[in-house]
Amino acid sequence: MQTDFDSLQLPKKFLTKPNIEAFANSFPQTFAEAAKLLYSNHIYLKDDVLQNRIRLASLSRKFHSEADTLTNTIENQCALLNDPATKLFVSAHQPNLFAYSGIFKKVVLLETLKTTIEKYKESGIVNLFVIVDHDFINDIWMRRAQLPSFHHSSGLLQLRFSLDHLKRWAIMSKVPRPPEKILYNWRSEIISWIKKSSSSPSHCAAMVDNLNSFWEIVESAYSKARSYSDFNAFLMSKIINSIWGYNTLFVRLSEMSNVFQNGFQFLISNLTTYTDALRGTEQTLLSQGQSTGVSSTSYDKAPMWLHCNCGSKARLSVATQEKFAFKGSCISCNKELTLDLAPDGSNRPDLSKVISFISPRAVSLPLLLSLDLQISCYCTGKGALGYLTDANAISKHLGIDWPLILAWDSKDDYIGIAQNQALNSIHMKIPEAKSRLQELHSRMDEYETKIRELVNKRTELAKADASLSSILEDLFQLKEEQRRIRREIVILEKAVKILNLRPCILDYAVNFGMAHTEKQWHRHLLENGNLTAPVSFDGD
Numbered sequence: 001m002q003t004d005f006d007s008l009q010l011p012k013k014f015l016t017k018p019n020i021e022a023f024a025n026s027f028p029q030t031f032a033e034a035a036k037l038l039y040s041n042h043i044y045l046k047d048d049v050l051q052n053r054i055r056l057a058s059l060s061r062k063f064h065s066e067a068d069t070l071t072n073t074i075e076n077q078c079a080l081l082n083d084p085a086t087k088l089f090v091s092a093h094q095p096n097l098f099a100y101s102g103i104f105k106k107v108v109l110l111e112t113l114k115t116t117i118e119k120y121k122e123s124g125i126v127n128l129f130v131i132v133d134h135d136f137i138n139d140i141w142m143r144r145a146q147l148p149s150f151h152h153s154s155g156l157l158q159l160r161f162s163l164d165h166l167k168r169w170a171i172m173s174k175v176p177r178p179p180e181k182i183l184y185n186w187r188s189e190i191i192s193w194i195k196k197s198s199s200s201p202s203h204c205a206a207m208v209d210n211l212n213s214f215w216e217i218v219e220s221a222y223s224k225a226r227s228y229s230d231f232n233a234f235l236m237s238k239i240i241n242s243i244w245g246y247n248t249l250f251v252r253l254s255e256m257s258n259v260f261q262n263g264f265q266f267l268i269s270n271l272t273t274y275t276d277a278l279r280g281t282e283q284t285l286l287s288q289g290q291s292t293g294v295s296s297t298s299y300d301k302a303p304m305w306l307h308c309n310c311g312s313k314a315r316l317s318v319a320t321q322e323k324f325a326f327k328g329s330c331i332s333c334n335k336e337l338t339l340d341l342a343p344d345g346s347n348r349p350d351l352s353k354v355i356s357f358i359s360p361r362a363v364s365l366p367l368l369l370s371l372d373l374q375i376s377c378y379c380t381g382k383g384a385l386g387y388l389t390d391a392n393a394i395s396k397h398l399g400i401d402w403p404l405i406l407a408w409d410s411k412d413d414y415i416g417i418a419q420n421q422a423l424n425s426i427h428m429k430i431p432e433a434k435s436r437l438q439e440l441h442s443r444m445d446e447y448e449t450k451i452r453e454l455v456n457k458r459t460e461l462a463k464a465d466a467s468l469s470s471i472l473e474d475l476f477q478l479k480e481e482q483r484r485i486r487r488e489i490v491i492l493e494k495a496v497k498i499l500n501l502r503p504c505i506l507d508y509a510v511n512f513g514m515a516h517t518e519k520q521w522h523r524h525l526l527e528n529g530n531l532t533a534p535v536s537f538d539g540d
């Protein structure tokens, strides 16, 4: 594979052997293993880290006060950040529209670990959720929520927040909340989906009741939010803090730059090692055919974004020959932005004046969380494995402590209204459906060949002026059969899609309610504990 890296010589020590799969396999596979590792983990907090945690507490208090979820238990957790013995468990995600279950499961995993460990240990644990609200609104997952639907030809009901084209490079936290009409339309679409999907009027009424109680918190999150990201983040906080009663602290990444000032200073002071380690890791991974999703030109880029006055931001590269000077063009308005961190030629970068204009890149976030907050554990999803592999390699070269990484990305095994319809329409399970599909596709190929032969024969007969009636009859039969197979394929493919889907949280809210959903996840962790096995939901 030809990459930007090929022409560049790297010192040998940066050509390590990172491997995304091996990295993922190194994570604890069970709840008990994770609890044991975190139980025995001790930290000695640095003074400046304690100051950062105190800053974090005030940012979190601000968020919860604005989300209307600031309770006494949240206040107590904020106060725990003053205590150097407190451990921090962290997960992070973009505030997606009606986010998918994986985001909530990270929080359930950390909270269950926290309560399990706290039973045996005096010192406190704070469970932190970082809202990654500085990403571009362009990302489809931030604006689209998927529900399985047998009544849609695609097999999906998609709720969307559409944007006019010019705003697509705006940062989520700068985009206003959707108009009230959109909220109203989403609800109508869900009601109609429930009506068409449920098996009986009483079943339908129960599902609509579930939706109504969920929608109360949707509307209450909406009423407090000014921005699109706050609307989604407030809803997450209401589910997690209010319905579940968790004391997970939320904080907006867009407000955390001050917390990361020392960490940024450290990474920028060691920029050559940072970029060489990133380049070396990417080079090795790409040579093994593994893509991290990190842009192949990131190696010469800085560990931070630079924000523009227009509401968007720029990737930065090191400006030629000047130390601690960066430049880049704004992704939205194309304005050339520069950042000179040592204008007087000092050998130490000074970020104090510009800190509010910068924010972490995906690769640097886990490093900053470790440097500035000394986190004990970071819970992640599949999508983050690539950049975490990069960050892990950089941490080794820079001597940064690496937190325990946890992932709980397994599928949930449950039959909601749409899954039930899918199963009833095909009368078989996924593996059977898949082999049936294979069989049908090869039959389709056979029919196509037969039809082609008959069509050729018909042309010949027509030329010879012979009778066509018997061949036309055969062709008609074949085409009828082909249509029947095609119909069966469409239904099977749709059902498989529905049964394989990882739906947005609304599917859980409507089918089970949020409280029952949390119980299922919590119970799986304590009773089964396998972090890679599917979670079976019971029906009560």
Ligand SMILES: [Zn+2]
Residues within 6 Å of the ligand: 308, 309, 310, 311, 312, 313, 330, 331, 332, 333, 334, 335
């Ligand atoms: Zn701009």
